[in-house]
Amino acid sequence: MRFDAPVHLSAPVQVLGEHAQPVSDALAGLLIDEVNAERYAYTALRTSTLAPVRLAALAARKSLESSGVSPERIGQLLHAWTYHQGHEFWSPAHYLAQQVGAVAAEPVGIQQMCNGGAAALVQAACRLLAAPAASPALVTTADCFPQPGFDRWGGDYGVCYGDGATSVLVDRAPHGRSVRLLSAATVAAPVLEGMHRGDAPFSPAPTSGFKTLLPKLAKKEFLTANPTLPFGPIAHDAVTSVVARALRDAGVAADDERLRAAALPRLARHVMAEAYEPAFGEVCAAPIVRLGADTGHLGAGDAVANLSDLLDRDDVRPGDLLVLLSAGAGFTWSAAIVEVNRP
Known part of the structure; x- marks a missing residue:
């Protein structure tokens, strides 16, 4: 999808959990073994005692303050998440709109697991292009993975989870620290949806808090039941195709000298x-910046957190192109090409 009309992502903010749990403490507490600690290479995970929506409200206020856009001007607030937001039967997006004073906004919840933040950005951008009179949108994400409901260090394969929230303003005009969205592409593989469902029967009510969520058990059950399903090749093809499509739609060559940096999901x-970087390198020469070793995977927030971190780099300048790659259970992969604006 090419965005010929201007769409800008402004004031990207990440608010991480207020505590850092170093891997040394996780090893001492037998939360992760030495083999996986070395393979995963996380130095620490961020943790919070706050509800995730509280972190999202902090991030949203920072975006609004930094951008100079008043909350009353926000026409839509899209909130994405993967895990429990603090209540079972409610709308966290409406909570956030009320908390930040976005009284005229349409609050919308986005559920696409860890690709939710990227999906929300695209939805917000398309709305601006479809409705010339539409006001700016605010996109937020938030996830926290506390015990005993979630085993952040050892409950999954190839990823450890950190607590944090993100926020970014989506508008036709830039507002301070910002990038222009040139293109976005998405590829899905619903054949893999069972990887996060496994063999467990459908439950009549949420089980959060009654047992520890262990995604790796569902993955093991799914792969055992589907031994010939080529997960690796499916993921490889998804990454190469989604990045190549985003570059093509943006009119950017794979080796364009303006490609300053790329950021991928905050996985192990x-x-x-072994997987993501080689696939990405087949179709794009942008240098990959490894992020998240000191935060963990931020659920739906990796894409915006990565954008915020890239814009903080001294070697990123106006006119540079950045590549953002996002992925989430289901599975879905999204890629976006953005151009850094002048302050």
Whole structure:
């Protein structure tokens, strides 16, 4: 999808959990073993005692303050998440709109697991192009993975989870620290949806808090039941096709000298080095910046957190192109090409 009309992502903010749990403490507490600690290469995970929506509200206020856009001007607030937001039967997006004073906004919840942040950005951008009179949108994400409901260090394969929230303003005009969205592409593989469902029967009510969520058990059950399903090739093809499509739609060559940096999901180091980075490198020459070793995977927030971190780099300048790659259970992969604006 090419965005010929201007769409800008402004004031990207990440608010991480207020505590950092170093891997040394996780090893001492037997939360992760030495083999996986070395393979995963996380140095720490961020943790919070706050509800995730509280972190999202902090991030949203920072975006609004930094951009100079008043909350009353926000026409839509899209909130994405993967895990429990603090209540079972409610709308966290409406909570956030009320908390930040976005009284005229349409609050919308986005559920696409860890690709939710990227999906929300595209939805917000398309709305601006479809409705010339539409006001700016605010996109937020938030996830926290506390015990005993979630095993952040050892409950999954190839990823450890950190607590944090993100926010970014989506508008036709730039507002301070910003990028222009040139293109976005998405590829899905619903054949893999069972990887996060496994063999467990459908439950009549949420089980959060009654047992520890262990995604790796569902993955093991799914792969055992589907031994010939080529997960690796499916993921490889998804990454190469989604990045190549985003570059093509943006009119950017794979080796364009303006490609300054690329950021990928905050997964374990060995997953990135063995799977994601080689696939990405086949179709794009942008240097990959490894992010998240000191935060963990931020659920739906990786894409915006990565954008914020890239814009903080000294070697990123106006006119540079950045590549953002996002992925989430289901599975869905999204890629976006953005151009850094002048302050």
